[in-house]
Amino acid sequence: MVDFGGWDMPINYGSQIEEHHAVRQKAGVFDVSHMTVVEIAGAGARDYLRHLLANDVDRIDPGRALYTGMLNDRGGIIDDLIVYKRDNSYRLVVNCATRETDLAWMESHAGGFAVDISERAELAMLAVQGPEARNIVAGLLGGARADAVQSLKVFAFAEDGDWMIARTGYTGEDGVEIMLPGPDAVKLWGQLLEVGVAPTGLGARDTLRLEAGLNLYGNDMDQEITPWEANMGWTVELNDRDFIGRQPLINQQHNGHRELVGLILEGKGVLRAHQTVLMPNGEEGEITSGTFSPTLGKSIALARLPAGATGKVDVEIRNKRQPAQVVRPPFVRNGKAVYKEV
Amino acid sequence: MSEIPAELRYASSHEWAKNEDGTVTVGITDHAQDAMGDLVYVELPEVGLVVxxxxxxxxxxxxxxxxxxxxxxxxxxxxxxxxxxxxxxLVNNAPYEGGWLFKIKLSEETDLDNLLTADQYQAQIDSE
Structure with missing residues (x-):
């Protein structure tokens, strides 16, 4: 067990690699109740979020979710989050480690908007992920909730009472994330384990998200890094609205910027965060997240490199240079290798 | 509870040592492999290296x-x-057998006396 933003959380329940394979091949469940759930209501909610977030909530209809950064005045990423759009309000799920910073930032920019910002600390959250995840969950729930689990499109959600069921995740596999009252979560957790769903810890959560090419806040992005530098350009909607961080992003787009790319190690060892990447032209970059990929049987990483990095690079591991190939993430989707060499 | 064979000697840095006629087999303990989790890479010394x-x-x-x-x-x-x-x-599955790391031809017989006994190593783990 480790302390994770004030929560006691398991790195693994048994073998981390077996937990990883369970999610890729069948189904695993993560207790992600540490995630912070915030609701934005009021007549000004839409205008407020269009100002607060780099992606535009107008891009989606009610019942849909959107991944976005929340940026500071310099275009740096305060947090990455998912916003769920309802008919008359929104729900945000933000990171646990950034909870206080996020809430303070949201409050400090609410002036002038008719919004009510409230945390839903009483809600737990379970992520059930894997190729069989939705079938298994639907079988346990029955009724309207089962129908929702079976029929939801990717990045869509449905609500039933205090439950919100969303077809989202952080693993590169199919599955759902369910926000629900704590006692309901305890019951569902027990039911899932009884039918053979693998309890999965933070360790496998990290190897799965890295194989899926998904960023981890604090590793791959922080307040000094813009979405352009974090492979999150697709989450920026630069239309004519005025959102926080917009002008610095436009400036950086003109001036050029580093890029977050994937690496596959061809030499010996394991890629880890903060190792130095040496480019053939003498420039340097840095690994932001690295691990051993259980699916590929190779070491993989995300690395921030000067613009235009392609081909072979070297990574300094214990004072030796080891060759690596630059690739475009994700590395793995739906159980299969999908990366492309660049 | 991790396994700590009584016949082996232990370093406080969690290696075990087994002396057979002056050749010492070295590995990491069951406790160490359990704390590390699934091993994915082992870098071994060159044969001939003097340590x-x-x-x-x-x-x-x-x-x-x-x-x-x-x-x-x-x-x-x-x-x-x-x-x-x-x-x-192999290090996870059989830390004291198939998961051994390397063998050293002992140059200082007395080095073995500086290592911990199984009881002493158990006491060290208990106090960590």
């Missing part, structure tokens, strides 16, 4: 982290466990 007790002699890496391996005794590395290159998980 002093306490020198770095390799690295084991799990999905979680890398950890240095120290020579528990002084001498020359005479054999390494090449099977670990393809199957690092």
């Amino acid at each position: 002093a007790a306490g020198d770095e002699a390799g690295v084991v890496e799990s999905v979680k982290a890398a950890s240095d391996i120290y020579a528990p005794v002084s001498g020359e590395v005479v054999e390494v466990n090449e099977a670990l290159e393809d199957e690092p998980e």
Whole structure:
């Protein structure tokens, strides 16, 4: 067990690699109740979020979710989050480690908007992920909730009472994330384990998200890094609205910027965060997240490199240079290798 | 509870040592492999390398982290466990048998006396 933003959380329940394979091949469940759930209501909610977030909530209809950064005045990423759009309000799920910073930032920019910002600390959250995840969950729930689990499109959600069921995740596999009252979560957790769903810890959560090419806040992005530098350009909607961080992003787009790319190690060892990447032209970059990929049987990483990095690079591991190939993430989707060499 | 065979000697840095006629087989303890989690890479010393007790002699890496391996005794590395290159998980599955790391031809017989007994190593783990 480790302390994770004030929560006691398991790195693994048994073998981390077996937990990883369970999610890729069948189904695993993560207790992600540490995630912070915030609701934005009021007549000004839409205008407020269009100002607060780099992606535009107008891009989606009610019942849909959107991944976005929340940026500071310099275009740096305060947090990455998912916003769920309802008919008359929104729900945000933000990171646990950034909870206080996020809430303070949201409050400090609410002036002038008719919004009510409230945390839903009483809600737990379970992520059930894997190729069989939705079938298994639907079988346990029955009724309207089962129908929702079976029929939801990717990045869509449905609500039933205090439950919100969303077809989202952080693993590169199919599955759902369910926000629900704590006692309901305890019951569902027990039911899932009884039918053979693998309890999965933070360790496998990290190897799965890295194989899926998904960023981890604090590793791959922080307040000094813009979405352009974090492979999150697709989450920026630069239309004519005025959102926080917009002008610095436009400036950086003109001036050029580093890029977050994937690496596959061809030499010996394991890629880890903060190792130095040496480019053939003498420039340097840095690994932001690295691990051993259980699916590929190779070491993989995300690395921030000067613009235009392609081909072979070297990574300094214990004072030796080891060759690596630059690739475009994700590395793995739906159980299969999908990366492309660049 | 991790396994700590009574007939072996132990370094406080979690290596075990087994002396057979002056050749000492070295591995990491059951406690160490359990704390590391699934091993995915083992870097072994070159055969012929001469080490002093306490020198770095390799690295084991799990999905979680890398950890240095120290020579528990002084001498020359005479054999390494090449099977670990393809199957690092042997260290997890059989830390005292198929998961051994390397063998050292002992140069200082008294080095063994500086290592912990099974009881002493157990006491160290209990106090960590």
